[in-house]
Amino acid sequence: MKFLNNLTFGQYVPADSPVHSLDPRCKILAVPVVLTGIFMAGHVAAFAAWAGLLAALAWYSRLPFRLVLNSAKPVLILVAFTALIHIFFTDGTPILKLGFVTITREGVAAAAQMGLRLLLLVLFASFLTLTTKPMELSDGLERLFSPLVRFGFPAHELAMMMTIALRFIPTLLTETDRIMKAQLARGASFDRGSLWKRLKAFIPVLIPLFVIVFQRAEELATAMEARCYRGGEGRTRMRPLRWSGRDTAALAATVAVVVALAAGERSLLP
Amino acid sequence: MKTDARTVCELRDVTYVYPSGASGRAALSGVSLEVREGEWLALLGSNGSGKSTLARHLNALLIPTQGDCIVYGMSTRDPANVFAVRSAVSMVFQNPENQIVGTVVDEDAAFGPENQGLPPAEIESRVERALEAAGLLAKRAKPTYTLSGGEKQRLAVAGALAMDAPCLVLDEPTAMLDPRGRADLLAIMRALHDGGKTIVHITHRLEEILWCDRAVVLAGGRIEWEGGVEPLLRQDGALRKWGLDAPPLVALWRELGEETGLALPRIPTLEGMIDALCPLQ
Numbered sequence: 001m002k003f004l005n006n007l008t009f010g011q012y013v014p015a016d017s018p019v020h021s022l023d024p025r026c027k028i029l030a031v032p033v034v035l036t037g038i039f040m041a042g043h044v045a046a047f048a049a050w051a052g053l054l055a056a057l058a059w060y061s062r063l064p065f066r067l068v069l070n071s072a073k074p075v076l077i078l079v080a081f082t083a084l085i086h087i088f089f090t091d092g093t094p095i096l097k098l099g100f101v102t103i104t105r106e107g108v109a110a111a112a113q114m115g116l117r118l119l120l121l122v123l124f125a126s127f128l129t130l131t132t133k134p135m136e137l138s139d140g141l142e143r144l145f146s147p148l149v150r151f152g153f154p155a156h157e158l159a160m161m162m163t164i165a166l167r168f169i170p171t172l173l174t175e176t177d178r179i180m181k182a183q184l185a186r187g188a189s190f191d192r193g194s195l196w197k198r199l200k201a202f203i204p205v206l207i208p209l210f211v212i213v214f215q216r217a218e219e220l221a222t223a224m225e226a227r228c229y230r231g232g233e234g235r236t237r238m239r240p241l242r243w244s245g246r247d248t249a250a251l252a253a254t255v256a257v258v259v260a261l262a263a264g265e266r267s268l269l270p
Numbered sequence: 271m272k273t274d275a276r277t278v279c280e281l282r283d284v285t286y287v288y289p290s291g292a293s294g295r296a297a298l299s300g301v302s303l304e305v306r307e308g309e310w311l312a313l314l315g316s317n318g319s320g321k322s323t324l325a326r327h328l329n330a331l332l333i334p335t336q337g338d339c340i341v342y343g344m345s346t347r348d349p350a351n352v353f354a355v356r357s358a359v360s361m362v363f364q365n366p367e368n369q370i371v372g373t374v375v376d377e378d379a380a381f382g383p384e385n386q387g388l389p390p391a392e393i394e395s396r397v398e399r400a401l402e403a404a405g406l407l408a409k410r411a412k413p414t415y416t417l418s419g420g421e422k423q424r425l426a427v428a429g430a431l432a433m434d435a436p437c438l439v440l441d442e443p444t445a446m447l448d449p450r451g452r453a454d455l456l457a458i459m460r461a462l463h464d465g466g467k468t469i470v471h472i473t474h475r476l477e478e479i480l481w482c483d484r485a486v487v488l489a490g491g492r493i494e495w496e497g498g499v500e501p502l503l504r505q506d507g508a509l510r511k512w513g514l515d516a517p518p519l520v521a522l523w524r525e526l527g528e529e530t531g532l533a534l535p536r537i538p539t540l541e542g543m544i545d546a547l548c549p550l551q
């Protein structure tokens with residue numbers, strides 16, 4: 001039995017697609033552009049268009065659509081919660097009265113809008129991690145933030161921390177699993193009792209986990225030093241990032257689609 | 271053993287006291303040792319005898335409290351030499367899990383040469399050669415967490431090889447591996463030794479040192495014994511004192527000699543066994 005394997009949602013899925021081979025910087029920059037577009041959408045038709053684009057992107061990335069949808073699972077609670085808040089706390093024409101809460105037509109509309117926006121947002125953003133290797137992602141972020149280094153921004157250090165964190169996620173999951181099983185064998189239970197009880201059951205898991213993490217971190221630091229690591233200075237890369245015409249074209253196309261959809265919605269729909 | 275070979279690393283009367291050590295006891299005291307070019311040196315000793323402490327001096331991870339450590343003529347005491355020292359002597363540690371930096375096999379092997387600031391094409395060819403030598407070329411695009419313990423340790427070796435250092439120090443590289451993984455790693459070490467690498471092999475399993483050129487035994491932070499592997503295996507009582515056990519096969523072979531009174535060679539190599547036993551028929 002594995003307790004924690006569903007935390008690996010949204011991790012890199014190798015495939016030979018035009019989206020996978022884009023420069024990571026292009027994909028990182030495209031994310032805020034697309035998110036702006038989704039936040040400007042309001043009409044049903046606009047949402048339908050974005051959903052269509054999502055399916056097209058999945059096909060273009062050679063990723064099974066189900067796998068893309070799966071990456072939204074961890075945030076479904078957040079989406080539902082946001083929608084509920086909008087249903088209950090929006091003023092307008094009442095359509096249903098339940099005791100002291102009133103549900104309004106505007107509330108339902110706002111809930112659907114916010115829920116869909118959040119969902120689309122997460123789904124589009126997940127393409128970044130699904131189609132980009134962790135190392136490329138951190139390289140891309142490092143390069144994008146490198147102009148800020150002059151003002152003391154630790155671009156290389158943050159990128160390296162991200163790489164190592166990603167590298168250690170599977171190890172830590174295995175480790176947590178092992179500790180939880182050891183506790184189970186001694187009669188602990190993680191799925192029974194009140195929430196408080198269940199949280200308390202996790203303390204004997206967290207303490208050994210912290211000890212292990214610090215021990216590992218120290219050994220890893222020594223190993224990195226032994227391999228001539230001395231920060232970002234003088235460091236080269238085996239596969240340096242290369243921004244090509246394709247990346248410019250892809251980014252321009254993304255901006256064009258967002259502008260076209262927003263303009264279309266403003267001018268064509270009431 | 272080549273006697274006229276060049277010295278790779280040299281410890282000169284090295285004493286080391288861990289600054290954090292509560293007892294203030296020296297982890298190494300008055301250790302002098304030479305590692306010669308092309309040799310396969312076994313460094314033996316029980317737990318806490320100071321093997322890892324010594325190994326970390328060869329890579330400038332530790333600087334002697336007293337005495338000097340000279341690597342290819344460079345003192346590790348001078349911070350300007352540290353980078354060159356680490357490029358000349360690379361290390362493999364005990365726990366395969368805690369020395370992998372990359373999320374993908376070949377990216378991890380590239381970590382060392384990337385830090386050395388080499389051009390991409392050079393890194394690529396070194397990584398390929400190193401993965402080939404470690405038998406991991408077929409897995410170069412795999413995520414590192416999918417590797418077995420033995421494969422992870424071979425990746426650590428590949429990472430060290432990719433730095434192209436002439437000397438390799440392995441600190442109990444087989445301690446966490448199963449017999450199969452251990453045999454694979456030893457085969458790789460033999461091939462590297464045949465290819466001319468200088469190897470310092472830290473272990474407390476005597477059966478792993480049968481192919482070594484020379485052995486050094488540490489106890490309580492001092493060098494207790496230094497010499498060939500064969501004479502070492504003859505130190506019956508002393509081995510026990512140092513916390514080392516003769517390999518079962520060697521013990522059996524010795525007993526056979528004692529029981530039958532035959533003049534058997536000291537180390538049971540296949541050829542030696544055949545030469546000694548076949549004429550009896």
Ligand SMILES: Nc1ncnc2c1ncn2[C@@H]1O[C@H](COP(=O)(O)OP(=O)(O)OP(=O)(O)O)[C@@H](O)[C@H]1O
Pocket residue numbers: 288290291292297315316317318319320321322323324
């Ligand atoms: N980081 C440290 N801080 C303080 N003391 C240390 C540290 N590391 C090792 N020591 C002490 O130094 C001595 C030598 O340790 P070292 O790790 O070199 O032994 P070893 O021969 O490698 O043992 P093992 O077979 O367990 O790996 C031991 O007494 C140990 O307790």
Ligand SMILES: [Mg+2]
Pocket residue numbers: 321322323441442
């Ligand atoms: Mg040790």
